[in-house]
Amino acid sequence: MTLDPTTLAAIAAMAVATYLTRIAGYWLVRRFTLAGRPAAALEAVPGAVLVALIAPTVLATGPAESGAALVTILIARRGAMLPAVIGGVAAAALLRLALA
Amino acid sequence: MNDVRETPAGDTSALAEAGAGLAAIAPVVVSVAAYGLLLGALAAQKGLSPLETLAMSALVFAGSSQFVALDLWSAPAAVWTLGATALVVNLRHVLMGAALAPAMRTWPRGLPPIAVFFMADENWALCIRRAGQGPLRPAFYMAMALALYGTWTASTTLGSILGAGLQDPARWGLDFAFTAVFIVLVMGFWTGPRASLPPWAVAAAAAVAVEATVPGAWYILAGGLAGSVAGALQPRRSVP
Numbered sequence: 001m002t003l004d005p006t007t008l009a010a011i012a013a014m015a016v017a018t019y020l021t022r023i024a025g026y027w028l029v030r031r032f033t034l035a036g037r038p039a040a041a042l043e044a045v046p047g048a049v050l051v052a053l054i055a056p057t058v059l060a061t062g063p064a065e066s067g068a069a070l071v072t073i074l075i076a077r078r079g080a081m082l083p084a085v086i087g088g089v090a091a092a093a094l095l096r097l098a099l100a
Numbered sequence: 101m102n103d104v105r106e107t108p109a110g111d112t113s114a115l116a117e118a119g120a121g122l123a124a125i126a127p128v129v130v131s132v133a134a135y136g137l138l139l140g141a142l143a144a145q146k147g148l149s150p151l152e153t154l155a156m157s158a159l160v161f162a163g164s165s166q167f168v169a170l171d172l173w174s175a176p177a178a179v180w181t182l183g184a185t186a187l188v189v190n191l192r193h194v195l196m197g198a199a200l201a202p203a204m205r206t207w208p209r210g211l212p213p214i215a216v217f218f219m220a221d222e223n224w225a226l227c228i229r230r231a232g233q234g235p236l237r238p239a240f241y242m243a244m245a246l247a248l249y250g251t252w253t254a255s256t257t258l259g260s261i262l263g264a265g266l267q268d269p270a271r272w273g274l275d276f277a278f279t280a281v282f283i284v285l286v287m288g289f290w291t292g293p294r295a296s297l298p299p300w301a302v303a304a305a306a307a308v309a310v311e312a313t314v315p316g317a318w319y320i321l322a323g324g325l326a327g328s329v330a331g332a333l334q335p336r337r338s339v340p
Contacts, residue, residue: 004152007152007176010169011159013179013182017184019217021193023213024197025194026213041328041331043331044327044330044331045324050289051307052307054279056311069283085280
């Protein structure tokens with residue numbers, strides 16, 4: 001087990017940067033109360049961030065990823081998360097194999 | 101100290117809240133463990149020791165930025181580049197923290213700055229949904245957060261110890277677990293085509309366009325902001 005000083009410095013830089021992003025939003029909202037359009041913007045954030053996170057993989061990577069996403073959605077519509085994730089992973093593997 | 105005045109006694113025990121948090125996060129924990137193993141294996145291939153992988157997971161605790169960091173990793177590590185990249189990948193946390201903050205308004209004063217350290221996409225999404233149904237209790241949040249934290253640190257460290265044993269994880273579709281989890285989570289925020297479709301379509305279009313043209317992880321922030329603006333410009337019903 002080793003702990004390289006430069007690696008540790010990089011990890012520390014990542015840790016500080018990441019914590020700043022986590023506290024900043026909380027801090028801002030504590031100081032300013034939001035209503036009207038800013039509040040509506042904030043309300044749209046959860047869906048928008050999650051959609052942005054997955055959109056390039058789902059829409060612009062290839063037919064295997066788009067197909068696996070569709071399988072995930074279809075299973076998830078019927079309820080639980082775990083079967084949907086397993087189904088999506090299996091579909092990704094099979095579709096990549098079939099379309100390779 | 102929980103605010104026990106709002107709900108009948110017995111309903112609000114911290115233990116029951118913690119149990120509800122653990123039940124909600126359980127299916128997420130399984131997929132997080134899968135891509136934690138993946139991240140650990142990737143870290144080992146980039147030359148990080150298990151201890152360094154553990155340190156990164158324990159101190160940074162942000163999966164997507166850790167994947168991006170390993171993608172950029174070189175020896176010796178480029179400290180400033182990695183720090184700046186983590187900042188960009190995780191800028192979405194600013195929006196997420198802002199969305200979560202109102203739910204923490206009744207919490208003990210010192211707790212939110214600690215709690216936000218554990219804010220990740222998955223538990224944040226589940227906590228936002230919880231806050232939409234009733235008060236978000238510290239016990240619910242922290243049980244969920246610590247389960248996720250324990251899973252992430254343990255699975256990434258284990259993955260780095262198993263290391264090179266796991267070759268070409270994409271062949272098994274395991275890299276898609278990340279996307280699948282977020283697909284299921286985002287479906288929980290669907291409130292119908294009229295309210296959800298416009299901001300989501302804008303977010304997706306912006307993310308895809310920026311991802312194709314701008315290197316790095318700016319697409320997450322771009323899509324999040326664009327979708328949020330689209331949501332604000334929609335004809336409004338009542339906003340709480």
